[in-house]
Amino acid sequence: MNLNENVDIKLLNAINHGRLSHTYMFEGDAVETLRRKSEFFALNILGDTERNGSLLREGNHPDFYYLRTDETSIKKDAVEDLVRVMHKKPTESEYKVYVIESFEKLTPQAENSLLKFLEEPPEKTVAILLTIDKSSILPTIHSRAQHVFIRGEREDRLKDLEFLTESELTTVDRLSLNAGHVKHLDENFSKLRERAMEFSSKWVMDHPLVLIQIKGLLDICNERRDYLLLLQLIDGYVRQSLHQTIGLNDFKPYIEVAENPVKGETALSKMLEEVAEANRLIQFNVNPMLALEGMVISSKG
Template sequence: MFEGDTIETLAKYSKFFALNIFGNSERNKLLIESGNHPDLYYLRTQENTIKKDEIGQLVHRMNQKPIESEYKVYIIEQFEKLTPQAENSILKFLEEPPEKTIAILLTINKSDILPTIHSRSQHILIQGEDQDRLNALESLSDSEKNIVNVLSLNVQHINEMADRFSLLTKEVVNFANRWIHNHPLVLIDMKRMLDLCDDRRDQELVLELLSGYIRQVLHTTIGLNDFKPFDGPMPEGNDIHPSKLSRMLEEVQNANKYLSFNVNPMLVFEGMVIGAKG
């Protein structure tokens, strides 16, 4: 299972992986690039789901003997799109594949995949390449693209959010500034920020943005200029010091953990704010 934040990069690496399984020859390279390699089955869809029938076609193709190579390879792009029926259909095939058959499952949202699939996979994390990430972004400003790129945010999720990403980013920066300065109205800002979140993915994105912003403030505070996801001046003052910012980052990590345990998001973020006070 190739996990990452940019499907274009995962697709590129999966084809390179397949090429080296078949043999890194010019012929194999041309066949893969043209989508005509007889021993490679690449499943992708523009639909919202991958259905059981499509998995059935894949299984039928993979049960045939290889033609060009010693191995057969199938790649499923955005594996998280499989319906529950499709996942259950492919589970047995993953457990008992035909000889010399290799599956490469690509995902940018592994939390939507059955635990039984995860347990039968070898996981390889592949960070998106900068240009692939930037090319995939649709309507963001240059400053917003920089945030997504530097923090390696999930491009697919950002594109799905559309204008909400800009609104959420502004609220996160506003909240972070008030939190850093211990503003008495910070919990009100927190609620306004969370009201923009539709689901846990959005809440996890808030934590990624928060972590990135506070890290940038920390780098600025100690005189480093090597980490700049956000434009504009960073907060200053006698109440800002590295130990405080480090404690805030620890609380963001804890909040991420509690979210994964399905704790109520409002309680998670309230605990994060209160916990940072020590």
């Protein structure tokens, strides 16, 4: 049973046992997959009947509201329209359900407007917030939501990444990288991946000049999520090395890398711990250069 099948079971159990939360945040790496899961969840909340299914597909269910936009932001007016609809009593079902796609697009004004609604929602109202970048969402909204991670289906995650090579696509897929972020980086993703491999190779091989590589890595990054993506790439390389060391060949995000590391299992495990610590520090706004330098130095014990 895969991760998303387990998610389905947990969501259905919440419905069947009367344990629905007011707010869910579906987070993942492909908005198309999140959309399908939200519609699956909404249908089962409203009642999985032929009529409800037909009304949902047609976009005509009176107890269901789906908010999305092709614009770069979701404004306060759109949220206020949603709130007005949600204050009406359900007519076809026991519940009212609304979905906001790409929640990270909400302007600060829209987010604050929705926060007031989330604090005192009408009874029998369920919110499903979809995001592929939760880092910019207000902590107060995070605290009111039940978080559900949904891994993007492979075809959803990779369909807009035709500009990548097969080996690069393998890295994106095996490391479950955020496809939307990779697409945004465009050709810079290839550069970042290549430099991450060069750095990781030197780090794993105990190269004396590994610290010098860090500046070249960071020069490609422009925002915090770029640094976090970089650490995912480094983590993947070190983890692949660890798998090779213990005789496994089941994890290979870098298919062009064949050499066996000189470090042993204990040292590589320590390196993974330091990558996780660097990730934590960057999320707390520590200077990325200091976080990566500390990662390398601390791994040497």
